Amino acid sequence: MMATVTDILALVGELQLPVDMSTLNAEASFKENGIDSLDLMTIFLAVEEKFQLKLSDAELEEIHSLADLAARINQKLSA
Amino acid sequence: MLGIEHVASYLPEARRENIQDARRFDVDPAFLRDKLGVLQRARKAPNENTSDLARLACERLFRETSVDPHAIDALVVVTQSPDFPIPHVSAIVHGSLRLPDRCAAFDVSLGCSGFVYGLSVLQSFLAANGLSRGLLVTADPYSKIVDENDKGTALLFGDAASATLIGPDALYVAAPFTFGTHGALHQALICRDGVLKMNGRDVFNFTATAVPGDLAALLDKAGLAVEDVDCFLLHQGSKFIVETIARRAGLPMEKVRLGLENIGNTVSSSIPLLLEQEVKNAQTSTLVLSGFGVGLSWASCVLRRTR
Numbered sequence: 038m039m040a041t042v043t044d045i046l047a048l049v050g051e052l053q054l055p056v057d058m059s060t061l062n063a064e065a066s067f068k069e070n071g072i073d074s075l076d077l078m079t080i081f082l083a084v085e086e087k088f089q090l091k092l093s094d095a096e097l098e099e100i101h102s103l104a105d106l107a108a109r110i111n112q113k114l115s116a
Numbered sequence: 117m118l119g120i121e122h123v124a125s126y127l128p129e130a131r132r133e134n135i136q137d138a139r140r141f142d143v144d145p146a147f148l149r150d151k152l153g154v155l156q157r158a159r160k161a162p163n164e165n166t167s168d169l170a171r172l173a174c175e176r177l178f179r180e181t182s183v184d185p186h187a188i189d190a191l192v193v194v195t196q197s198p199d200f201p202i203p204h205v206s207a208i209v210h211g212s213l214r215l216p217d218r219c220a221a222f223d224v225s226l227g228c229s230g231f232v233y234g235l236s237v238l239q240s241f242l243a244a245n246g247l248s249r250g251l252l253v254t255a256d257p258y259s260k261i262v263d264e265n266d267k268g269t270a271l272l273f274g275d276a277a278s279a280t281l282i283g284p285d286a287l288y289v290a291a292p293f294t295f296g297t298h299g300a301l302h303q304a305l306i307c308r309d310g311v312l313k314m315n316g317r318d319v320f321n322f323t324a325t326a327v328p329g330d331l332a333a334l335l336d337k338a339g340l341a342v343e344d345v346d347c348f349l350l351h352q353g354s355k356f357i358v359e360t361i362a363r364r365a366g367l368p369m370e371k372v373r374l375g376l377e378n379i380g381n382t383v384s385s386s387i388p389l390l391l392e393q394e395v396k397n398a399q400t401s402t403l404v405l406s407g408f409g410v411g412l413s414w415a416s417c418v419l420r421r422t423r
Contacts, residue, residue: 053363055150075151075356078320085321094317 040088040110045103048087052079063103070103084110118239119286120419121249123392124177126169126277127379131156134271141267148271149377153355157380158274160257165199167208169277170255174213177251177279185213189247190220192238194230194254194384196307196410197261198223209253220247227305228351228409229295230254230384231278232417235405236293238282249283256383261312269314272354274380278388287395288403288419294334298322298412305410322412323357328365331406334416342367345418346400351407352376352386361406383409391419 042063050058054076061070067077081092084106090113092100100106134155135145148155160169170193178185191213193206206221215221220241224234231254238250257275264270304318327350335341348367350358352375362372373390376382382389387405394400401421408414 073147073151074316075320078317079324079360081317082321082324097317 126173173279190250229407232415254384276382
């Protein structure tokens with residue numbers, strides 16, 4: 038299983054976060070998309086549950102956008 | 117049958133204004149209101165200690181009921197913020213309330229799950245020993261250990277205490293209970309060298325995964341569905357935490373109480389503070405309580421109103 042940016046956007050949509058899905062830009066930073074630190078925790082947990090993997094705190098510090106997140110997931114899934 | 121006869125609380129008058137305090141952390145007021153859910157934090161006076169808050173909650177309970185302090189057989193104080201490492205806070209409170217010599221007094225060291233644990237412990241203690249009435253007190257003024265420069269904790273916690281009278285003339289009967297512990301994660305909430313440290317992500321992941329499952333197990337054990345429960349009193353970790361649990365457990369928010377906006381997360385006192393309001397509300401006859409936090413530990417139970 039691999040994760041596409043579209044998959045991640047769909048997952049974020051299912052979480053019903055207080056963000057405007059119509060303007061969500063996967064390449065933009067979380068902050069630019071109006072995703073705060075608590076929303077991020079929700080997203081990271083949903084990713085861990087869906088893809089059955091663990092993202093360390095150190096890994097999360099290197100993830101600044103949904104595109105980064107998709108890339109990191111694929112890196113872990115293919116490792 | 118033994119159960120909860122009354123609940124009273126003590127909230128210090130002083131408040132810390134979160135919008136003002138949040139400026140140094142560059143935190144948006146909307147985040148305080150919509151996510152943390154805390155705009156003010158109750159703050160004890162500098163000369164007040166844990167036992168003072170506990171005593172004041174008990175004194176209010178005695179004023180609100182006709183119970184004679186000399187009728188108290190056991191006093192349990194739930195706290196991890198004692199006045200001193202030795203002795204236990206319950207001994208200090210026992211002395212200041214002038215409870216009878218035959219009254220048992222001991223502390224229970226738990227945080228946010230402590231009220232539900234304490235309810236089971238005290239009820240069981242009274243029943244096992246043929247005793248009639250007990251006082252369950254919660255008091256964890258985290259202002260003693262919070263670092264005001266720690267963004268992760270400085271805007272969250274408030275000081276409070278509660279006193280719950282357990283006796284034969286029960287307004288609420290508590291059963292069944294569920295309990296659990298993830299001890300491997302004990303460092304996620306820890307006080308080192310007198311300062312509280314919290315790994316917010318570990319606490320969030322624990323809460324979001326353990327508590328909904330525990331609520332489902334509790335309802336199954338009780339033979340209840342979500343629709344059968346009138347309200348859910350979840351530990352008020354933050355508005356975000358409460359809403360996350362509700363979403364993942366399938367609880368409609370109109371059944372889930374929120375009560376931290378003007379006081380903050382009051383640790384072991386958050387559930388009894390909500391319950392104190394429900395005592396006045398005869399419309400809620402079946403309640404679910406769930407506490408979770410330090411340990412990492414959790415406990416839940418069903419309360420049924422008798423009248």
